[in-house]
Amino acid sequence: MPSKQFQALVVNEEADNTFVRQLTTKSTADLPDYDVLISVKFSSLNYKDALSASGNKGVTKRYPHTPGVDVAGVVEESRSELFSPGDNVIVTSYDLGTKIPGGFGQYVKVPAEWIVPCPDGLSLYESMVLGTAGFTAAQSVLKLIEHGIKPNDGKILVSGATGGVGSISVSLLSHLGYHVVGVTGKTQAHAMLKDIGADDVISREEASDTSGRLLLREKWAAVVDTVGGIILETAIKTTQYGGIITCCGNVASPDLSISVYPFILRGVTLAGIDSAKCPMKTRKMIWDKLASKWKLPTLTNLADDINLSQLNNYIDMILKGKTKGRVVLNLHGETS
Numbered sequence: 265m266p267s268k269q270f271q272a273l274v275v276n277e278e279a280d281n282t283f284v285r286q287l288t289t290k291s292t293a294d295l296p297d298y299d300v301l302i303s304v305k306f307s308s309l310n311y312k313d314a315l316s317a318s319g320n321k322g323v324t325k326r327y328p329h330t331p332g333v334d335v336a337g338v339v340e341e342s343r344s345e346l347f348s349p350g351d352n353v354i355v356t357s358y359d360l361g362t363k364i365p366g367g368f369g370q371y372v373k374v375p376a377e378w379i380v381p382c383p384d385g386l387s388l389y390e391s392m393v394l395g396t397a398g399f400t401a402a403q404s405v406l407k408l409i410e411h412g413i414k415p416n417d418g419k420i421l422v423s424g425a426t427g428g429v430g431s432i433s434v435s436l437l438s439h440l441g442y443h444v445v446g447v448t449g450k451t452q453a454h455a456m457l458k459d460i461g462a463d464d465v466i467s468r469e470e471a472s473d474t475s476g477r478l479l480l481r482e483k484w485a486a487v488v489d490t491v492g493g494i495i496l497e498t499a500i501k502t503t504q505y506g507g508i509i510t511c512c513g514n515v516a517s518p519d520l521s522i523s524v525y526p527f528i529l530r531g532v533t534l535a536g537i538d539s540a541k542c543p544m545k546t547r548k549m550i551w552d553k554l555a556s557k558w559k560l561p562t563l564t565n566l567a568d569d570i571n572l573s574q575l576n577n578y579i580d581m582i583l584k585g586k587t588k589g590r591v592v593l594n595l596h597g598e599t600s
């Protein structure tokens with residue numbers, strides 16, 4: 265097939281080590297030589313995308329680069345038997361948008377092994393309201409359930425509650441009947457959090473213990489932590505006997521200063537969550553859940569819809585912790 269020109273947000277590294285983002289015309293001929301060409305309909309903005317878009321070498325080493333770890337689109341060409349032109353598909357993580365050009369462009373080329381067929385019950389738009397953040401929230405909730413945590417075991421704390429992973433976690437836990445307590449730094453967002461399912465909302469300060477005590481009063485049956493640092497430390501010290509804390513993020517801090525006492529005296533579990541290398545079997549199982557029993561009735565209220573020309577501003581906002589909920593990027597002008 266002849267190559268096509270398309271628009272993408274490209275991040276360039278300048279001679280003075282600064283990073284500049286600009287809308288650029290690219291060609292499908294310049295995409296890496298993988299088996300499946302996808303016309304990207306929607307992508308989404310995750311914190312990791314903003315790191316990639318601002319020169320964080322821990323996420324993206326080589327520039328010029330097009331970020332975007334999430335893609336929902338339609339297969340346009342395929343050398344793989346697994347997919348045919350016209351298939352609706354989802355790709356999240358692997359090396360997409362970190363090492364190879366991602367969803368902030370109107371076309372991507374990826375290996376067939378990275379692709380999930382968009383499940384019946386979820387539109388391409390809805391899949392990107394979830395995106396990597398929603399998928400990670402679902403992985404975290406699944407971990408609690410597999411640990412045996414039931415709605416009547418007690419309250420579930422969710423940190424970074426207005427963020428992408430946090431807001432979907434709040435909504436999903438509430439949908440599944442759990443009593444959810446959200447932690448937020450945004451005093452204006454308490455009503456929004458209650459709207460999406462939080463039973464109670466507390467401030468970051470209330471969730472951060474600075475006393476230095478090694479164990480604190482037990483409060484939570486489980487915790488979904490998306491921020492790390494002192495909020496995670498406090499969460500571990502306040503989790504009930506036998507409870508579990510999931511850890512997926514580090515927007516507050518990558519550091520964790522904690523004693524062994526919550527683990528050896530209360531038997532709590534600290535569970536790491538990684539979405540990028542989640543095996544395909546689990547990946548499909550989680551997407552199927554999100555499209556059926558775990559489908560959120562309020563899904564389409566959880567996102568701001570933007571286009572490529574608005575993306576630059578939203579990247580700056582998410583880096584400052586100023587976005588709320590999810591941000592869906594519409595690449596071809598379709599409406600939801």
Ligand SMILES: NC(=O)c1ccc[n+]([C@@H]2O[C@H](COP(=O)([O-])OP(=O)(O)OC[C@H]3O[C@@H](n4cnc5c(N)ncnc54)[C@H](OP(=O)(O)O)[C@@H]3O)[C@@H](O)[C@H]2O)c1
Nearest residue numbers: 311424425426427428429448449513514515516538539585
């Ligand atoms: N392990 C994985 O596979 C995986 C997958 C997805 C995301 N992540 C990580 O999970 C984290 C959240 O991702 P996201 O896409 O949900 O990001 P996000 O939309 O930016 O949400 C992060 C939220 O954390 C809170 N926050 C920001 N700065 C903070 C600070 N200094 N101290 C305490 N809270 C702070 C804010 O919520 P409030 O204002 O409500 O407090 C913010 O909205 C990131 O670290 C991301 O890299 C990991």
